[in-house]
Amino acid sequence: MRSLFVVAALLGVGTATAQTYPTRPITMIVPFTAGGPTDVIARIVGEHMSKTLGQQIIIENVIGAGGTVGSTRGAQAAPDGYVLTMGQMGTHGAAPAMYPKLKYDPTTDFAPVGMAAGTPILIVARKQFPPATLKDFIAFVKANTAKVNEAHAGAGSVSFTSCTLLNSQLGLKFTQVAYRGTGPALNDLVAGHVDFMCDQIVNLVEQVKSGNIKAYAIATPERSPALPNVPTTKEAGLPEYQVTAWNALFAPKGTPPAIVGKVNAALDKALDDANVRKRLLDLGAVIPAKNERTPAWLGTFVKAEVARWTPILKAAGAKGE
Amino acid sequence: MDTLLANLTLGFSTALSFQNLGLCFVGCLVGTLVGVLPGVGPIATIAMLLPLTFNIDPTGALIMLAGIYYGAQYGGSTTAILLNVPGEATSVVSTIDGHQMARQGRAGIALGLAAIGSFIAGSIATLLIAALASPLTKLALLFGPAEYFSLMVLGLTFAMVLARGSVLKAASMIIVGVLLSTIGTDLETGEDRLTFGISALSDGIDFTVLAMGLFGFAEILRNLENPEARAILTTAIGRLLPSSEDMRKALPSILRGTGLGALLGILPGNGAVLGPFASYSLEKKIAKDPSRFGKGAPEGLAGPESANNAGAQTAFIPLLTLGIPPNAVMALMVGAMTIHGIIPGPQVMTRNPELFWGMIASMWIGNLMLLIINLPLVGMWVRLLQVPYRLMFPAILLFCCIGIYSVNNSPFDVVLTALFGLVGYALHKFGYEPAPLLLGFVLGRLLEEKMRQALVISRGSFATFVERPVSAGLLVVAAVVLVVAVLPAIRKGREKAFQE
Numbered sequence: 001m002r003s004l005f006v007v008a009a010l011l012g013v014g015t016a017t018a019q020t021y022p023t024r025p026i027t028m029i030v031p032f033t034a035g036g037p038t039d040v041i042a043r044i045v046g047e048h049m050s051k052t053l054g055q056q057i058i059i060e061n062v063i064g065a066g067g068t069v070g071s072t073r074g075a076q077a078a079p080d081g082y083v084l085t086m087g088q089m090g091t092h093g094a095a096p097a098m099y100p101k102l103k104y105d106p107t108t109d110f111a112p113v114g115m116a117a118g119t120p121i122l123i124v125a126r127k128q129f130p131p132a133t134l135k136d137f138i139a140f141v142k143a144n145t146a147k148v149n150e151a152h153a154g155a156g157s158v159s160f161t162s163c164t165l166l167n168s169q170l171g172l173k174f175t176q177v178a179y180r181g182t183g184p185a186l187n188d189l190v191a192g193h194v195d196f197m198c199d200q201i202v203n204l205v206e207q208v209k210s211g212n213i214k215a216y217a218i219a220t221p222e223r224s225p226a227l228p229n230v231p232t233t234k235e236a237g238l239p240e241y242q243v244t245a246w247n248a249l250f251a252p253k254g255t256p257p258a259i260v261g262k263v264n265a266a267l268d269k270a271l272d273d274a275n276v277r278k279r280l281l282d283l284g285a286v287i288p289a290k291n292e293r294t295p296a297w298l299g300t301f302v303k304a305e306v307a308r309w310t311p312i313l314k315a316a317g318a319k320g321e
Numbered sequence: 322m323d324t325l326l327a328n329l330t331l332g333f334s335t336a337l338s339f340q341n342l343g344l345c346f347v348g349c350l351v352g353t354l355v356g357v358l359p360g361v362g363p364i365a366t367i368a369m370l371l372p373l374t375f376n377i378d379p380t381g382a383l384i385m386l387a388g389i390y391y392g393a394q395y396g397g398s399t400t401a402i403l404l405n406v407p408g409e410a411t412s413v414v415s416t417i418d419g420h421q422m423a424r425q426g427r428a429g430i431a432l433g434l435a436a437i438g439s440f441i442a443g444s445i446a447t448l449l450i451a452a453l454a455s456p457l458t459k460l461a462l463l464f465g466p467a468e469y470f471s472l473m474v475l476g477l478t479f480a481m482v483l484a485r486g487s488v489l490k491a492a493s494m495i496i497v498g499v500l501l502s503t504i505g506t507d508l509e510t511g512e513d514r515l516t517f518g519i520s521a522l523s524d525g526i527d528f529t530v531l532a533m534g535l536f537g538f539a540e541i542l543r544n545l546e547n548p549e550a551r552a553i554l555t556t557a558i559g560r561l562l563p564s565s566e567d568m569r570k571a572l573p574s575i576l577r578g579t580g581l582g583a584l585l586g587i588l589p590g591n592g593a594v595l596g597p598f599a600s601y602s603l604e605k606k607i608a609k610d611p612s613r614f615g616k617g618a619p620e621g622l623a624g625p626e627s628a629n630n631a632g633a634q635t636a637f638i639p640l641l642t643l644g645i646p647p648n649a650v651m652a653l654m655v656g657a658m659t660i661h662g663i664i665p666g667p668q669v670m671t672r673n674p675e676l677f678w679g680m681i682a683s684m685w686i687g688n689l690m691l692l693i694i695n696l697p698l699v700g701m702w703v704r705l706l707q708v709p710y711r712l713m714f715p716a717i718l719l720f721c722c723i724g725i726y727s728v729n730n731s732p733f734d735v736v737l738t739a740l741f742g743l744v745g746y747a748l749h750k751f752g753y754e755p756a757p758l759l760l761g762f763v764l765g766r767l768l769e770e771k772m773r774q775a776l777v778i779s780r781g782s783f784a785t786f787v788e789r790p791v792s793a794g795l796l797v798v799a800a801v802v803l804v805v806a807v808l809p810a811i812r813k814g815r816e817k818a819f820q821e
Contacts, residue, residue, distance in 0.1 A: 033369035033652065033653075033656075034653055034656055035371075035653045035654075035657065035660075036369060036652075037370075039656060040656055040659045040660050041428015042370065047372070047375060059372070060730065061368060061730075062730055063524070063729065064520075064521075064524045064729070065520065066506075067505065068509075069520065069524075070526060072520075085507070098511055099511075103520075106717075118766050149777070149778055154508050154511075155506070155508060155509060155510055155511030156506075156511050169404075175778075176464075176509070176777070176779070177777050177778060178508040178770075178773070178774070178777075179508075179756075179770075180508060183645055183652060183655075185590060186665075187461065187589045187645045188465060188466065188644055188774075190645070191462035191464075191465060191642065193465040193466065193778065194778065202659065202664065206644050206664050206665065206666020206667065206668060206669075207666060207667070209666065209668065212643075212667060212668055213528070278662075279662055282662050282664070283664065289501070312609040319779070
């Protein structure tokens with residue numbers, strides 16, 4: 001039945017419709033709750049894209065199972081450009097390793113549209129935690145592995161995935177305290193009940209600025225203008241730790257290239273807009289360079305991300321431990 | 322004190338601007354309406370209205386969104402009292418005595434008490450936030466996983482007090498509720514639990530689904546069975562508003578409820594849910610004649626309603642002072658602030674004083690507006706009860722279904738609600754009460770989460786719960802409450818057994 005729809009939709013979307021696209025509002029599925037980092041980025045770029053495309057982009061938050069419920073719906077939608085998905089590092093990078101029964105393949109079931117924006121990962125600790133720099137931190141946690149408590153925002157979350165990468169690079173296994181989302185984890189980190197965590201800069205920037213927690217390093221090649229005093233992992237002595245929680249726009253596979261091109265052009269224009277850039281940079285987000293905004297670049301990138309995360313997460317035994 | 326006055330002056334001058342007053346009114350009105358519609362909660366509404374606020378300045382946007390939030394708390398009690406359908410975890414308690422009052426023809430008094438109690442609670446809580454927000458933040462940080470677990474244990478003991486009939490039945494309902502809350506993805510391993518391979522269950526059952534089913538749908542089934550219950554509702558509407566005598570009697574309960582609710586509202590992880598349950602338990606325990614509870618005791622409505630609203634206000638404290646959202650609605654407010662370029666954190670107070678104090682001032686203005694909106698509406702709501710069944714029931718069902726669908730955009734949720742409707746009907750037939758089940762469900766998830774976190778941090782030592790003073794204190798109170806609640810029931814049960 002579904003394939004029948006797909007065929008009908010494919011027939012319907014000829015070159016003629018690609019020229020007039022879009023003629024009605026577009027749904028952008030955000031597979032996370034309203035107000036989270038992915039949602040905020042989707043709304044900021046989506047608002048500007050609406051103006052370029054001349055049609056309203058409606059954000060639909062389809063939450064569940066680490067974003068895979070919404071992404072599944074996005075993968076199975078008709079490939080006519082009217083249902084887009086804002087995927088991210090979890091749903092289109094880590095998910096194949098985290099969810100063995102995943103109903104989509106991020107590398108083949110989507111037509112990549114373009115990279116939107118990413119939020120770099122910070123390594124932070126409670127303010128009374130003894131080590132002062134990242135080097136001290138590494139030495140300290142190596143000597144006291146059994147005593148250290150690492151917090152994360154739940155299995156499969158960005159915070160969990162990026163912590164797992166850190167642990168695998170350090171070759172250590174900490175006691176992990178799982179929270180439901182960043183909010184409660186951050187609460188206990190500020191209160192000093194847990195020792196350290198890794199998460200997206202947007203969730204942590206104000207706590208770091210106010211001194212409620214301390215930041216050891218940012219996992220990007222360059223420092224963030226939002227936190228200019230925090231060194232990069234390269235400067236601080238752990239250059240291999242590079243993580244940015246990226247967010248990118250996807251269409252279902254089989255979407256005509258002309259439509260993908262139109263949406264990509266609108267996204268590109270949004271990322272060049274001064275106001276959009278300012279709002280994204282205020283969050284601490286990184287905006288992709290011109291050459292990183294093409295559908296082809298994103299397609300290659302997603303394949304690399306899946307290949308990168310799968311062995312790390314499988315080795316950590318994240319599933320069925 | 323001078324700075325407080327200066328700050329409040331700044332706040333009121335911001336909140337009283339023409340635009341912000343208008344936005345506050347729109348927020349309160351929309352909030353009341355979505356609160357009244359069963360199932361459509363503030364989370365779905367705020368998420369839907371978020372894009373509309375893009376073109377307003379951040380202070381105005383937050384004032385409106387906050388208005389929706391506490392407006393929905395007001396509206397939610399209306400449906401709970403009139404139709405026995407709690408839209409939110411916090412209005413479950415209002416169904417117990419509030420709906421009984423409505424059945425006895427005192428719907429107007431019940432609604433009036435709820436509105437006035439909420440207003441008093443909201444005003445006191447706003448003052449509390451203005452004066453003590455910063456020191457109170459420490460309370461939120463004091464509660465680590467161990468303390469939180471003990472608080473949840475204490476919360477579950479309230480459910481025993483809540484029960485009208487058999488303690489054993491109440492206890493089993495709590496356990497069923499806790500078990501239902503374990504459905505879904507395991508937080509630590511990411512493994513699905515008790516989902517039977519249904520992916521829609523992987524995030525657990527939504528509270529709205531359970532509450533609408535057990536209360537809303539089940540209530541309709543029950544009413545279809547005995548049309549004579551209807552007669553009671555239509556014969557006498559009675560006084561529309563509570564008399565000064567009613568108010569005088571209810572005032573102590575309102576103040577006690579406000580205190581409890583305000584305190585619990587500050588705690589992270591949605592401590593505000595406990596407020597109404599705690600207040601009900603307290604009122605029932607200190608009442609001269611506890612047997613009136615569950616049969617339309619005004620204190621059993623006024624206290625919890627006040628606790629509910631006070632908690633709804635003080636839940637803003639961790640958000641405003643720390644930038645950490647204590648519950649899902651507040652998380653959405655964080656998103657709204659972020660979209661407007663204000664990343665919530667401890668510095669909002671100093672960097673955006675007009676936003677911080679404007680919002681606080683607007684809370685009080687909003688509460689006043691809600692009172693003005695709601696009191697005239699009481700008459701209309703009460704008349705709504707006279708709508709014939711053949712029109713009202715399909716309408717309620719329809720709105721419930723829309724509301725449930727809007728929570729997660731999931732058709733499965735609607736089917737599940739229907740199923741819980743049947744369960745709720747069966748429970749009623751066998752004399753089990755759904756309120757303890759819901760409380761168990763709401764607290765169960767946190768109970769498990771916090772217990773595991775505490776044990777992971779203590780490396781598996783259960784002693785952590787008694788070694789930490791706050792946690793130990795809460796457990797002692799829980800034990801006392803349990804003994805006080807259960808002993809008379811057991812004794813009575815024995816006496817009965819002997820008589821037979």
